[in-house]
Every structure is written in structure tokens, then in C-alpha cells.
Amino acid sequence: MTDTLTATPLAERIAVVTGASRGIGRAAALALAAAGAHVIAVARTQGALEDLDDAIRQGGGSATLVPLDLKDYDAIDRLGAAINERWGRLDILIGNAGVLGALMPLGHIDPKVWANVMDVNLTANWRLIRSLDPLLRRSDAGRAVFVSSGAAASCRAYWGPYAVSKAALEALVRTYAAETATTPVKAMLLNPGPLRTAMRQAAMPGEDPETLRTPEDLAPHIVRLASPAWTDSGVIYDFPTGRVLSPQGPA
Ligand code: NDP
Numbered sequence: 001m002t003d004t005l006t007a008t009p010l011a012e013r014i015a016v017v018t019g020a021s022r023g024i025g026r027a028a029a030l031a032l033a034a035a036g037a038h039v040i041a042v043a044r045t046q047g048a049l050e051d052l053d054d055a056i057r058q059g060g061g062s063a064t065l066v067p068l069d070l071k072d073y074d075a076i077d078r079l080g081a082a083i084n085e086r087w088g089r090l091d092i093l094i095g096n097a098g099v100l101g102a103l104m105p106l107g108h109i110d111p112k113v114w115a116n117v118m119d120v121n122l123t124a125n126w127r128l129i130r131s132l133d134p135l136l137r138r139s140d141a142g143r144a145v146f147v148s149s150g151a152a153a154s155c156r157a158y159w160g161p162y163a164v165s166k167a168a169l170e171a172l173v174r175t176y177a178a179e180t181a182t183t184p185v186k187a188m189l190l191n192p193g194p195l196r197t198a199m200r201q202a203a204m205p206g207e208d209p210e211t212l213r214t215p216e217d218l219a220p221h222i223v224r225l226a227s228p229a230w231t232d233s234g235v236i237y238d239f240p241t242g243r244v245l246s247p248q249g250p251a
Pocket of ligand 1: 019021024069098120148192193194197198199
């Protein structure tokens with residue numbers, strides 16, 4: 001027999017998911033909604049958000065669509081104000097949206113490409129924290145999950161802007177975890193490993209996507225990280241190995 005409480009472990013919880021229009025963010029949004037959360041879905045592509053909304057409703061869930069460019073930082077502030085007005089708190093933030101930028105030597109990268117990668121992968125996540133931290137603190141179990149990458153540590157040739165942005169994101173999130181250590185808020189990182197998405201296809205055009213795991217494989221793990229039962233903060237959840245990594249260096 002299915003236990004209703006277990007089937008909807010995130011009932012009544014309010015969740016923001018960035019990059020919800022496709023790939024990992026879309027799968028996360030669907031899984032969070034299926035687990036009972038009301039999903040506030042953020043991305044630029046309105047049509048894809050509307051498709052997501054249809055899919056969530058078909059599953060019996062609910063969503064609010066927020067078509068915005070995460071480089072519009074004032075819009076991120078307005079999002080926080082709107083959530084405050086409607087719900088007065090936020091339970092879950094999934095900082096997933098990201099861009100790859102250009103894969104090329106550091107000396108060849110157009111400064112506009114560099115700035116765009118930093119703006120979306122790093123600064124937007126800081127602005128989300130800045131806007132939404134007061135609301136997460138008002139939840140009884142605020143959970144903030146940010147999607148990083150193995151590139152943050154591997155420092156491979158030609159992945160410069162992306163790797164630098166993800167390494168800085170990891171520093172940002174660990175700092176946020178330290179600042180919320182005495183509160184119910186938990187902040188963590190997620191390394192998805194290679195997954196079958198548009199970004200991976202752009203990065204590795206010669207790869208057979210059928211050999212990769214999918215965002216739908218990852219999504220239940222995002223639900224777990226977002227749930228009140230998850231209590232590790234400042235850690236990296238490494239999906240390829242299923243291990244929880246504590247990146248703390250020497251004191
Ligand atoms: P996709 O390219 O499939 O999706 C990226 C998402 O980010 C889209 O929903 C896109 O929405 C959104 N986005 C990009 N730029 C903006 C912007 N300026 N404003 C608002 N939304 C934006 O990528 P994945 O699903 O593969 O990646 C998701 C996350 O996972 C990223 O952070 C990525 O770095 C990370 N990752 C992915 C891996 C993989 O193998 N797929 C491996 C390791 C990490 P829209 O275009 O509609 O705005």
C-alpha cells in the first residue's frame with residue numbers, strides 16, 4: 001500500500017527551480033512537483049515553461065512560471081519580493097541554470113563570453129542567495145541546492161570560463177553554508193556528472209547520448225537533497241559515485 005505522506009514528502013513546500021525549461025532543471029521541477037512541492041519555475045523560454053506547467057498539472061501538481069533572464073538582477077530581487085508577498089517564506093532553492101560558454105584556450109576567449117558565463121553561473125546564484133536568503137531562513141527547513149560540475153576541480157584545458165565559474169560557485173555555496181550554520185537552512189552542491197542534455201551534447205558532440213544517464217535518473221536525488229530529512233550542509237553530492245563529499249580544507 002502506498003503511504004500518501006511518503007509519496008508526497010514535499011507537500012506544501014515552496015520551491016524555486018532555475019533553468020527549469022529543459023534538461024536537469026525541467027526534470028527536477030517535475031520531480032519536486034510530483035513530490036508535492038509548488039514549483040516556481042524560472043528560465044527565459046516561455047513556451048518551454050508552459051510545456052512544463054502542462055506536464056506538472058497533468059501529474060496533479062502546481063507551478064508558477066517566471067520567465068526571466070537571470071542576468072536581470074533587479075528581476076531576481078523582484079522575484080524575492082513577490083514570493084515574500086505571496087508565501088512569506090521559501091523552502092527550496094534549486095540553483096541549476098547554467099551556460100557552458102566557449103571551449104577554447106584562455107587566451108582566445110571573447111571577454112563577452114567570459115562575462116556571460118560568470119554572470120549566469122556565478123553572480124546570478126549570489127543574487128538569488130541575496131534575494132531569497134531571508135525567505136529560506138523563514139522556512140522550518142530551508143534547502144538550497146546548487147548545481148556544480150566536475151569541471152570545477154578538474155581544470156581541463158579549454159574549459160576555462162566554465163570551470164572557473166563552477167569553482168567560484170562552490171566557494172560561494174560553502175560560504176553560504178557557513179553563514180547559515182546555526183539556522184535550519186542547509187546549502188549544498190550537486191555534481192551531476194555527464195547527463196543526456198543539450199549542454200552535454202554541445203560540449204561533447206561526438207558522444208553517443210544513449211550512453212549517458214538522464215536528468216530523470218538524477219531527479220529523485222535532487223528531491224532527497226531538497227527535503228527536510230537532508231541535514232548535511234556545505235557538502236557536494238556526487239551523483240556519479242553517490243558519495244557525499246566534504247570539501248573543507250585545513251582550518
Ligand atoms: P541545459 O543547457 O539543457 O539547460 C540549461 C538551463 O539553464 C535551461 O533551462 C536554460 O533556460 C537555463 N538558462 C541558461 N541561461 C539562462 C539565463 N540567462 N537566464 C535564465 N535561465 C537560463 O543544461 P543542463 O540541464 O545540462 O545543465 C543544468 C546545470 O547542470 C548547469 O548548471 C550545468 O552547468 C550543470 N551540469 C550539467 C552536466 C551535464 O552533463 N548535463 C554536467 C555537469 C554540470 P533558457 O534557455 O530557457 O533560459
